[in-house]
């Protein structure tokens with residue numbers, strides 16, 4: 001029997017090779033585009049409680065790949081299929097409803113309460129029902145929708161569920177790049193993972209310059225997931241008329257069928273409110 005070191009080496013050889021390449025890509029993109037610092041490892045092997053970071057578990061006499069290896073495969077398939085360090089720290093406990101309180105417009109608070117509850121309910125229910133209906137969180141910039149999506153991902157990833165978190169413009173860039181001869185992963189492989197991953201989060205399905213090609217890719221992912229009843233969480237700053245305008249009627253109707261819709265609005269951009277609080281704390285304001 002192989003010793004476990006060999007088995008790990010075999011299991012890991014492809015992904016560590018990919019990681020090295022990704023590191024190079026990451027270093028390049030850091031110089032070109034400082035905002036793309038999100039390509040950081042999400043689940044380090046050392047954090048897996050099942051295999052204790054070895055990547056394999058023993059079953060009788062033989063060693064088999066631990067389930068965390070599947071999440072690694074999902075993460076490694078997309079260059080940017082990772083949440084930033086910041087997003088990884090978000091939790092439901094930190095979701096502060098006070099940002100939504102406004103005496104003249106109570107809707108902000110009520111809507112935020114509903115969206116928070118829906119996100120928490122989804123996170124609970126999907127653990128017993130893999131076909132739980134998804135969520136579409138809409139709202140303007142700084143209204144907390146990505147925060148909620150990240151909270152969902154963090155709870156589920158910590159419990160070893162397979163989650164793919166994709167920012168839509170990055171997904172489209174990556175699908176386009178998959179045509180390049182340099183790309184290790186084909187477009188078909190990437191689409192296949194996005195279609196079939198147990199839980200998909202599409203962040204920022206916004207007013208980007210969609211071509212017919214990119215509209216078709218998004219439709220194909222959503223249509224597959226709707227047919228297979230696989231849960232999808234979507235964040236968008238568009239309303240339904242705008243979604244229809246940008247992505248077409250058929251995508252819009254699929255979204256309604258596969259998601260419960262919640263709108264988040266805040267009296268003021270929450271990032272701005274947090275900034276003011278932080279600087280006040282430092283005596284700067």
Ligand SMILES: [Zn+2]
Pocket residue numbers: 048049050051052053054055056066067068069
């Ligand atoms: Zn493991």
